[in-house]
Amino acid sequence: MKISIAVLLMVSCATATPQEEAAAPSAVARPRVVPSRPTRPPRDEADTKEAAQPLYSRLGGQDAITAVVDDFLARVSKDERINGRFSNADIPHLRGMLIEFFCEATGGPCKYSGKDMKTAHAGMGIVEAEFTALVQNLKGALDHLNVPAREQKDVLGALGPLKPQIVVPVAAMADVPTDEGAEGSAGEPRATEPEGRASRPDPVLDRARTLRQVSALLEKANAARLQGSRSYADQLFSSAEVIVGTQAVADLAPLFRQGAPPRIVSSLKAVSTDVPAQPPAVGNSDDEQPEKTGKRKRGQLMGTVVSSSGRALPSLAIVTLEPLSGKFSRRVPKQRVIEQRDREFAPKVLAIPVGSTVSFPNFDPVYHNVFSRSATRPFDLGIYKAGQSRELVFSKEGVVRIGCNLHANMSAYVAVVGAPHYAVADTAGQFSFRSLAPGRYRLRAWTENSDTPSVQTIAIKTNENHVVVTLSTDKPVGLQNDKFGAPRGGPTEE
Numbered sequence: 314m315k316i317s318i319a320v321l322l323m324v325s326c327a328t329a330t331p332q333e334e335a336a337a338p339s340a341v342a343r344p345r346v347v348p349s350r351p352t353r354p355p356r357d358e359a360d361t362k363e364a365a366q367p368l369y370s371r372l373g374g375q376d377a378i379t380a381v382v383d384d385f386l387a388r389v390s391k392d393e394r395i396n397g398r399f400s401n402a403d404i405p406h407l408r409g410m411l412i413e414f415f416c417e418a419t420g421g422p423c424k425y426s427g428k429d430m431k432t433a434h435a436g437m438g439i440v441e442a443e444f445t446a447l448v449q450n451l452k453g454a455l456d457h458l459n460v461p462a463r464e465q466k467d468v469l470g471a472l473g474p475l476k477p478q479i480v481v482p483v484a485a486m487a488d489v490p491t492d493e494g495a496e497g498s499a500g501e502p503r504a505t506e507p508e509g510r511a512s513r514p515d516p517v518l519d520r521a522r523t524l525r526q527v528s529a530l531l532e533k534a535n536a537a538r539l540q541g542s543r544s545y546a547d548q549l550f551s552s553a554e555v556i557v558g559t560q561a562v563a564d565l566a567p568l569f570r571q572g573a574p575p576r577i578v579s580s581l582k583a584v585s586t587d588v589p590a591q592p593p594a595v596g597n598s599d600d601e602q603p604e605k606t607g608k609r610k611r612g613q614l615m616g617t618v619v620s621s622s623g624r625a626l627p628s629l630a631i632v633t634l635e636p637l638s639g640k641f642s643r644r645v646p647k648q649r650v651i652e653q654r655d656r657e658f659a660p661k662v663l664a665i666p667v668g669s670t671v672s673f674p675n676f677d678p679v680y681h682n683v684f685s686r687s688a689t690r691p692f693d694l695g696i697y698k699a700g701q702s703r704e705l706v707f708s709k710e711g712v713v714r715i716g717c718n719l720h721a722n723m724s725a726y727v728a729v730v731g732a733p734h735y736a737v738a739d740t741a742g743q744f745s746f747r748s749l750a751p752g753r754y755r756l757r758a759w760t761e762n763s764d765t766p767s768v769q770t771i772a773i774k775t776n777e778n779h780v781v782v783t784l785s786t787d788k789p790v791g792l793q794n795d796k797f798g799a800p801r802g803g804p805t806e807e
Contacts, residue, residue: 367420384454397533436721436801574691596664612749618742634734658725674702682718762786
C-alpha cells in the first residue's frame, strides 16, 4: 500500500491565486472519526475479522476520509513553515484530489489518476523540513479526529518510503514558528466588530490583512532566496507583486530576478476564456497566398520525415524551403497564439515568419510563468491569472524552446522562420508544399530530438515531387532547466 497525502499537497504548489494562500477549507462541522472497536489486539473471531478489513473501512469510509482531509488542509493553511507552497494552489481541486487519492490508497472504491511522484515533484525543491511539517499536520488531523493508533500507524508509516521521490537533498529552510492558538487564516487573529456591524466591510482591516499577507510572502521569499531556492523565491515574490503591484516592490525585484531572462512588463490583456482549444501544431505557408497575384506555382513537393532507423519520429518536425538563388519575398508577419490550458501549452509546435507576434493567454485556474532561455528570444512573462494574456514579438530567426517556471512538464517550441516556405509535419511525419516555382531549393528539417537541423538540396520540377528526409533522433529530451538555468530533474532515488 502506497499512501502519500504529502505528495498530493506538494503537487498543489503549482495549482490557485496568491490571494488564496491561506484559503484552505476550515475545519468543517463533521462528526469525529470514532473507532468502531477498542484499540487492542483482536482476541476473538469478530475482532480478527474486523482487523482484516481494508484500511478504508477501518477508518470509517468516505465521510471519515473527507473529515480528515478537511482538517488536514485547515492545519496546513495555518502552518507558516509550508503554506507558502500553496500560493498557487487550486484549493477546491486539491481537496477533491486528496479525497479521491486517500480513498483509493486505503482500499476504497475510488480511482486516482495522478502523475508518478518523481515527475510530479520535479523542480520544486522540496526540502526535508517541509515534508516533516506535512506529516506532522496529518498526524494532528488524525489525532483530532480520534483515528485509532493502528490506523494512524498504517497511514503515517507508508509515507517514509516515498520520501526520496519527493525531497531533494538540500539544506532545509529554517522553520517559522506556528501560532496554533490564534484564530483565523495563517495564525491571524480575528478582529472584533461592534454589534450590528459584523457584516460590513472595513477598508482598514482589509488593507491590514493584505499587508500582512504580502509581508508573509516577502519573508518566505527572502528565506527561500537565502537558502538558494531561486525559483521558489521568485514565485513567492511574484505573488506579492500581484497583490500590491510591481511598483510597490520594484526596488527588491533585482534580488529575486538576477540571472533570469529579461522580464516582459507590457500590459496584460483581457481575453475570453470561452474559446476552443488550440491544435497541437500550427504553421504552414501554404495556408497563405503564395504570391500577391494569388496564382499557384507549377511545382509541388510531398515529403515524409523519418528517424535514422526509418521509423516514425517521436515528435513533430518542422520543414523549411528556400530557393538556392536567395531571391524570394519574406512572408508577412502573423498574429498567433500559444495557450496555457490544462497545464499544457498548445500548440506544442508553432512555425511563424520573422517579425510575428505571439499571444500567451492563460485559460487555467492557476498561475503560469512562461519563459525561455533560448538565445534566439530569451524572455520571462511573469505570472498572470486565467483570462489574461501577454504578447511577444519574435524578430530573430531560430528555434525557441518555451517552458513554465511553475510547471516543469510544460514545454513548447516556436520556429521563427525566414524562409518563404515552411510547414509542420503531421504525427506520421508527412508534409507538403503545393505551390513552388521549379528550381533548386535548400531544405531544412528539425525536431526536438535532433541536435542540429538536417540540410539538403533538392530539385523541384514541374508537377509533383517526392522526398524522404532522415533525421537523427538520438538527442534525449528531458525537463527543461528553470528560468535561472538550474536543472529540474526532481528528487533522486536513494
